[in-house]
Amino acid sequence: MELNQYLEMFIEESKEHLQSCSDNLLELEKNPNDLAIVNEIFRSAHTLKGMSATMGYEDLADLTHKMENVLDAIRNEKIHVDAEILDVVFESVDHLEEMVMNIADGGDGKKDVSQTVAKLKRIESGESIQQESAPSETAASEAAATTTALDNALQLEYDDFEKTVLLQSTEQGFNAFEISVTLNDGCLLKAARVYMVFDILEKNGDVVKSSPTVDKLEEEQFDQDFKVALISQTDAEELRSKIMKVSEVDNVAITQISKDLFVQSALGESEASVESAVDEGPIAAQVEVKKEETNQKTASAKHAASKTIRVSIERLDILMNLFEELVIDRGRLQSIATEVNHSELNETVERMSRTMGDLQNIVLTMRMIPIETVFNRFPKMVRTLSRDLKKKINLEIIGAETELDRTVIDEIGDPLVHLIRNSVDHGIESPEVRRANGKPEEGNVTLRAYHSGNYVFIEIEDDGAGINRERVLKKAISKGIVTKESALSLSDKQINELILASGFSTAEVISDISGRGVGLDVVKTTIESLGGNISIESTEGVGSIFSIQLPLTLSIISVMLVEIELEIYAIPLSSIIETSIIKNSDILNAHNQKVIDFRGKVVPLIFLDEIFNVPRSENDADEYHSVVIVRKGDKLAGLVVDTFIGQQEIVLKSLGNYLTNIFAISGATILGNGKVALIVDCNALMK
């Protein structure tokens, strides 16, 4: 069988399932009694096992199988969830992730996981992880389990949990069916047929139970028929015809499970346990509500799934490139139309420009990805970090659905890792210190993302120690980052931001989590290279907020085109505050620096022709100067140019791999006339 074509899909889906496993595991850690979550994890693990076995990744399937066994035991309340068990399960998920990544990189997904497997086995057999296993007993109990399973064959019996689930779902208007499927006598690939039937069933509802068990079905340990209990909104006839479409299925019999069956027994039992279970009441209710929620969630997810298609990123990139070409041509058409000045041509070009604007919005939003794809690795990271550091930390994520262009998403991951590590390591104090300071032992780190205007804001907030400004200043002066004199005039915010300067590290002890003093200035550089900026607010003893502002996209930006002699430069609109014309007499001198008084503020002037060494043909001292006022953080500067040309949407192009790190130039673009114009990097002009 040609598996290559499925490989990509397999990798994608495996990643999704593993992600859902770790998400749910974290959830389970918070609510160790919520069996609905265990079910979710079990389902993901189970699908993963099936997929990897089909694709021939034995190690992957094997480890998932072992993990599944443990989950099954938890589900059946044979094992009680504790931190030790979760650690091992987390460890297995980590191994699984590594294997999948290995497969994605073209490897064979093999990995020695015998230690983890041994641990899983010990948990499964109910022993403490440290102890050696006693295999004889396990074998015996397993054998016993097999016999009972055989006895139960072809006869669905429901335990309390399943009864409750069935009862609940019928009350909510779902149908509960018992479906018995008979396969053809000559059926060769029974497991495959079973898989196809289950696939159909799972698309139409939730499988509550099957007989023989799913494991046995997959191992073809059954004759020709099997039974399944299903909760579904689809009616019986439709289900029947769908299942019959699977080849080699001989017969499908569907019976509605009569309410009385489980209502009676469930009621009987609940009556019996009512008195004893008064205290447990609220908890049980909670569990059920959760279950309900997940049901609704899956229902809505399915609903949404039918309306989307998967498109490879490559194709979207091609679309984007083609659209960029169009943007350049539009610029060209516009300049031709202005030259020709033909009314009909003008009208058409204008209409085309409007349509292109709409098209641009759509193309750009199509490439948007929820920031979730970056955020979802953080809960596990914070968990591991807090265990390593012996701190108690609760990570809250808000606005994970906020969408950003893929180009930005690709770059933002590492800076965020640095910042979160920083908050966990330096921000949040140890439980002892927190208690001494009258704070709750558990520290909070909040990761928040939201849109505002043409920007996306990402904030990392912690309720830790905050920044000790005196210590920061002392350190910065000793490292020569600021002088003693200039330190006096710094605002609180500027002092906070000193920790982003290169060569700065306040942690007395260098840990491998953060604190080599390279992290934060790399963060700052990366964010600025993305056209964004970072600021810090902090109150000592209360906590800090690191706030990142990022542009929505990096590929098409609005600029102001300006002319200096014969050269055209583009200044990003995002850093422009306004433009103005000043007279020679407005220019003042302060310490060899020409400045102007701009709305009561002293703004330094930067003569772009000097900065860029523009060759001047003649020296006509003009009495008026065109000035573009730009901003970086709360600093202003005036860029002096010859003339303003106007505002335009341009496609950002890199200068290639040969010309890198050119002072004050962040890239280039192609103008309507086919010439290249350079984009001014305002951040570099203001230090």
Added chain:
Amino acid sequence: MTAVEQEYLKVIVFQLADKEYAIPVSNVQGIEKLMHITRVPKTPAFVKGVINLRGVVTPLIDLRERFGIPVSNNEETTRIIIITLEEMEVGFIVDSANDVLDIPVNAIEAQPEVVGSNEEDFISGVAKLENRLLILLHLDKVLNP
């Protein structure tokens, strides 16, 4: 007579002042006429600027300037040879590009000890062909100072 299997190196031949130079065809993407160049400030003098090569912004190196040969005025024959090397795409400004040749590999000799000009650092070898002397460029050294 038996046809002796001989290895050839296909090169693009171009002219700078009075000398002929060669670059392997495998490194050459195309040859363009001179077009509008946008100057890039704060770059070495031999970087003339960037051009729009069918939508790709491509930097240009003036080889005369790079080799310390006095710069001539642009003439009709001036060409831009677009070369690629390890993900880099760069254009060389040359006096003229006029030939594609197959050089027998055994005609290539190591760089002579005494060349006596500034470009000696950029030469990987010389090839003698009848009455022509072709200088093979060491692209890595031309691009990376």
